[in-house]
Amino acid sequence: MIFEEKTIGSERIYEGKILNLRRDKVTVRNGESYREIVEHGGGIVIIGLTDEGRVPMVRQYRKAAERAVLEIPAGKLEKGEDPTEAAAREFREETGYTAGSVRYLLEGYSSIGYSTEILRFYLAEGLVPGETDFDDNEAIIVEEYTPEELYSMTMNGELIDQKTIVSALLARELVRGSAHL
16 A cells, blocks of 8 residues: 655745745654655657658756756746647747647656656657747757667667657657557
8 A cells, every 4th residue: 555645844945946945744654754845837848850850959068967968959837838839939949940730748757756847748840940049048059860869879878868868769659650649
């Protein structure tokens, strides 16, 4: 039988622009304990497929990793924003491509042990090239790869971002026609 933890109390430790941190006192099987929870409004992840079967990716420096990282285009979901519209907007801003269609695929927690962030994955097709519109503080390089190249990079440990790894596996299955999403 699964023991469901009940929240006894909650304390806000930090309130920021992108995330908040709280400390919850909870019941556990043998008494009480504490859980530190990162509150995040969620994000969108966009797997784009060009007519040539390539996936636009972004390379940018990530402070937490202390290096430049190759990632699938993604962004923060603003409060009250429609996720599908956010996906189309973020994809255009980061890659320059306008999508003819944007389709929801699936969603999941980014790190279920301590974060409320849910990532919603979308497929963007019918891509029309255009101009990027990076945020003032973004320095992004757009690169394109085939789903097979991304799969190989995943299996070789070259991709280190979990949403990108999931996207690489999804892209491969979508192109092969074996994903029923």
